[in-house]
Amino acid sequence: MDKKEIKAKLENYIESLKQNFNVKLVILFGSQVKGTSKKNSDIDIAIFVEKDGKGLDYVEQSALLFKLVRRVDVRIEPTLFYAEELNNYEKASFVNDILTTGEIIYQT
Secondary structure (H helix, E strand, O other), rough: OOHHHHHHHHHHHHHHHHHHHEEEOOOOOOOOHHHOOOOOEEEEEEEEEEOOOOOOHHHHHHHHHHHOOOOOOOOEEEEEHHHHOOOOOOOOOOHHHHHHOOOOEEHH
């Protein structure tokens, strides 16, 4: 899948996300950014959202992310983070790696 097709799929997915979450930031990371992806590689994205005010916990929110993925492309692999983690991450953390090597796809 080429970069243009990936971006189109992610834009579609992000529109679905925005109807269900207060999305602050979406970052593409992994093989798609590093240039090591293959034809059927997954599409790793980090999704930073405000904590849910509807009473859904992290697991329920993550499950909803994957439910929405099925409507767009099952190769999308979302990872949920809370927006507050953008200010409270360790320099050697997974969040730091995503922020320093990933490509911002959406930001409010």
